[in-house]
Amino acid sequence: MLKIVVCVSGGGTNLQAIMDAIDAGRITNTEILAVISNNAGAKALERARDHGIHSLCISPKSYPDRETFNQAFTEQMVELAPDIVVLAGFLVRIPPQMVHTFSNRIVNIHPSLIPSFCGVGYYGLKVHEKVLERGVKVTGATVHFVNEGMDEGPIIAQKPVMIEQGDTPEILQRRVMEQAEWILLPQAIDDIANGRLEIREGYVYKR
């Protein structure tokens, strides 16, 4: 059984997609140990509680400095001892010591086709604003393992989504979620849980 901890910050629709996929048997062999949010008011926490999943809040704001937070957050994760940490719209930078401790065991979803529209400053709605500003015709989502870089780890899966006339950042964000994120992330978790992924020299291969 793959044990996962899901980290969230906001709406939690990706968390919902994971919970629904487990209930529907589209993700097998997987158990959510806990949901962690940096934001006590996150709708995602409500979704976790409604689903009877252990949920907790840990925020950098409750610590005197970033290093103390990094240490506490990492210790908490080590205590929970998941096989995989899933970042589903988590807006806090993952502590380097956590990346190290959970090397190739932290998965992130990013709402663009990496390496486009990613890195510092590209999060949430901003990604879709910049996509529309640039006038690209295709965007999408990427699931990847997390390394020390920002959106730079080995890519697990990507899915394209077409831009349409009249798109606003909000409309595009919703389409990227519906057509890509809510499908890709559950699939990636199911692939990991069932031993279908292999990482060799920084690349991910699907068996």
Ligand code: GRF
């Ligand atoms: C998603 O678009 C995710 O890719 C991004 O933040 C958003 C989170 O949405 N990193 P939700 O909280 O899962 O609804």
